Amino acid sequence: GAVVSQHPSWVICKSGTSVKIECRSLDFQATTMFWYRQFPKQSLMLMATSNEGSKATYEQGVEKDKFLINHASLTLSTLTVTSAHPEDSSFYICSASGDLSSYEQYFGPGTRLTVT
Amino acid sequence: RKEVEQDPGPFNVPEGATVAFNCTYSNSASQSFFWYRQDCRKEPKLLMSVYSSGNEDGRFTAQLNRASQYISLLIRDSKLSDSATYLCVPTRQLTFGSGTQLTVLP
Numbered sequence: 001g002a003v004v005s006q007h008p009s010w011v012i013c014k015s016g017t018s019v020k021i022e023c024r025s026l027d028f029q030a031t032t033m034f035w036y037r038q039f040p041k042q043s044l045m046l047m048a049t050s051n052e053g054s055k056a057t058y059e060q061g062v063e064k065d066k067f068l069i070n071h072a073s074l075t076l077s078t079l080t081v082t083s084a085h086p087e088d089s090s091f092y093i094c095s096a097s098g099d100l101s102s103y104e105q106y107f108g109p110g111t112r113l114t115v116t
Numbered sequence: 117r118k119e120v121e122q123d124p125g126p127f128n129v130p131e132g133a134t135v136a137f138n139c140t141y142s143n144s145a146s147q148s149f150f151w152y153r154q155d156c157r158k159e160p161k162l163l164m165s166v167y168s169s170g171n172e173d174g175r176f177t178a179q180l181n182r183a184s185q186y187i188s189l190l191i192r193d194s195k196l197s198d199s200a201t202y203l204c205v206p207t208r209q210l211t212f213g214s215g216t217q218l219t220v221l222p
Contacts, residue, residue: 043212043215044212
């Protein structure tokens with residue numbers, strides 16, 4: 001299957017700072033990338049859909065000014081958590097899809113963010 | 117109503133057992149599905165695509181029952197490594213449920 005990388009795999013930051021997470025599709029061009037968040041023992045929650053070269057589409061309740069998404073190329077999307085708070089601590093997972101007919105997704109390994 | 121609903125489990129089965137769990141869906145227009153597995157603290161991995169009445173891949177069999185609007189996943193000869201949470205999602209959908217937790221016991 002297709003490979004998606006995510007960096008960093010874990011990060012600890014202080015309240016008020018910003019953290020950037022990178023998501024790369026390594027062996028295919030990802031027309032669309034998705035960003036999810038998952039709290040312990042809960043399901044994946046879609047945060048936003050990102051298409052290369054255009055603005056991301058955010059799900060209801062997700063602050064676009066707090067979670068900045070950039071999808072500058074067909075292989076790279078970034079999520080920046082700005083002014084992080086402890087409640088932003090979570091598992092952030094990106095996925096990439098090259099098939100718009102089905103949204104078959106390949107997930108990155110995730111980034112575990114802890115805000116102290 | 118949620119797009120898909122799954123019995124959260126946990127299903128605890130002995131190694132070698134056959135186990136099946138269902139995923140019911142609300143949108144009768146859904147024609148195809150994905151099954152993903154997610155290990156604890158890991159990302160989901162695509163297990164199987166189901167585009168018609170069913171699909172079989174080794175020990176795993178998925179069946180789609182359109183009349184009753186559910187999709188099932190059958191695991192034969194379960195292994196310890198099958199322990200995970202199994203998620204079903206209609207294609208073209210991005211909403212994941214909580215999945216079904218399976219633990220295979222030695």
